[in-house]
Amino acid sequence: MLEHLYFMRKAMKLALKAKGETSPNPLVGALVVKKGKIIAEGYHKKAGLAHAEVVALEKAGKLAQGATLYVTLEPCVHFGRTPPCVYRIIESKIKKVVVGMIDPNPLNNGKGIAILKRHGIEVEVGFLEEELKKINEAFIKYITKRIPFVVVKVGQSLDGKIATFTGDSHWITSDFSRRYAQRLRADFDAIMVGVNTVIRDNPRLSSPYSKRQPKIVVVDSHLSTPQDSLIFKNPEVILVTIPSQIGQETDNRLLLSKKATILEVKEKAGQVNLKDMLKKLAAREITSILVEGGGTLIGSLFDEGLVDKVIFFISPKIIGGKEAISSVMGRGVKTIDRAFKLREIKFKRLQEDFLIEGYIR
Numbered sequence: 078m079l080e081h082l083y084f085m086r087k088a089m090k091l092a093l094k095a096k097g098e099t100s101p102n103p104l105v106g107a108l109v110v111k112k113g114k115i116i117a118e119g120y121h122k123k124a125g126l127a128h129a130e131v132v133a134l135e136k137a138g139k140l141a142q143g144a145t146l147y148v149t150l151e152p153c154v155h156f157g158r159t160p161p162c163v164y165r166i167i168e169s170k171i172k173k174v175v176v177g178m179i180d181p182n183p184l185n186n187g188k189g190i191a192i193l194k195r196h197g198i199e200v201e202v203g204f205l206e207e208e209l210k211k212i213n214e215a216f217i218k219y220i221t222k223r224i225p226f227v228v229v230k231v232g233q234s235l236d237g238k239i240a241t242f243t244g245d246s247h248w249i250t251s252d253f254s255r256r257y258a259q260r261l262r263a264d265f266d267a268i269m270v271g272v273n274t275v276i277r278d279n280p281r282l283s284s285p286y287s288k289r290q291p292k293i294v295v296v297d298s299h300l301s302t303p304q305d306s307l308i309f310k311n312p313e314v315i316l317v318t319i320p321s322q323i324g325q326e327t328d329n330r331l332l333l334s335k336k337a338t339i340l341e342v343k344e345k346a347g348q349v350n351l352k353d354m355l356k357k358l359a360a361r362e363i364t365s366i367l368v369e370g371g372g373t374l375i376g377s378l379f380d381e382g383l384v385d386k387v388i389f390f391i392s393p394k395i396i397g398g399k400e401a402i403s404s405v406m407g408r409g410v411k412t413i414d415r416a417f418k419l420r421e422i423k424f425k426r427l428q429e430d431f432l433i434e435g436y437i438r
Contacts, residue, residue: 181221231389
């Protein structure tokens with residue numbers, strides 16, 4: 078048992094080397110072990126490239142015969158961007174496979190283990206399972222629910238404001254906190270904001286610490302995103318809107334289509350239907366979204382029960398004013414007992430600011 082945990086932890090560290098690079102695929106690491114020694118290792122680097130176990134087996138060559146394969150996720154049986162991994166394992170004459178967790182993908186989900194066993198390969202399952210689920214939480218939600226994993230990120234004052242009553246928001250949190258927040262973007266497929274944030278702040282929303290620039294998603298019911306917005310400097314921008322566009326807005330559609338993909342979704346009370354939006358973004362293989370504002374969009378996501386996790390940067394400043402913009406607006410809850418409660422809370426000091434993060438469910 079301890080030996081299995083030791084090697085599985087090493088495999089998990091390998092998997093994390095590709096953090097932010099493998100979507101829509103999961104993070105996976107693998108080791109080939111013989112007589113207690115690692116003879117080969119591999120990890121999945123990018124969708125379309127070889128899976129972790131295949132990389133490790135290729136490196137091991139003939140030495141894989143009679144060895145044990147450690148893999149963080151159940152080997153696949155279906156054809157995707159690459160062939161199934163189980164048959165490559167069988168061909169290698171591996172004696173035993175130790176699996177961290179069962180693949181939640183309905184196309185696999187235990188089938189890979191069953192095939193390996195039918196071919197006389199010993200299989201053990203369930204090592205560091207909770208930790209492995211955590212590193213692939215976005216993939217798990219995407220592959221089982223077919224909607225992205227949604228994280229709300231907020232930089233606010235101590236009294237919950239993201240801008241003054243005049244709309245000024247530069248800067249509430251410190252330079253250090255903002256750099257920290259920019260690094261978070263590298264872990265997501267898309268950064269989402271409401272159109273009012275684009276109009277008011279004109280952010281670029283770039284990810285300077287990422288090899289793979291996340292897509293920019295703007296929730297814009299009436300296509301009012303300015304043509305000269307800095308977001309259009311990003312390689313891929315998606316404007317989410319509703320079908321009922323007429324007159325000048327139709328002209329805007331034609332102009333914006335040269336700079337962005339326009340995604341039409343169902344309408345709800347004259348606004349974007351957020352649930353339909355998430356389903357259609359998932360259909361574009363967006364598995365995770367970092368929502369960066371504003372208060373209206375964030376509040377609406379909470380109202381619809383669509384937020385999975387929050388990351389709040391809190392500056393020890395008090396802005397005040399009933400007309401100042403709050404970080405979470407929307408309808409809100411009627412009674413305190415229905416307030417959203419965090420679990421698995423983490424608290425961190427970031428120089429003069431404070432960081433609180435946790436899961437909604």
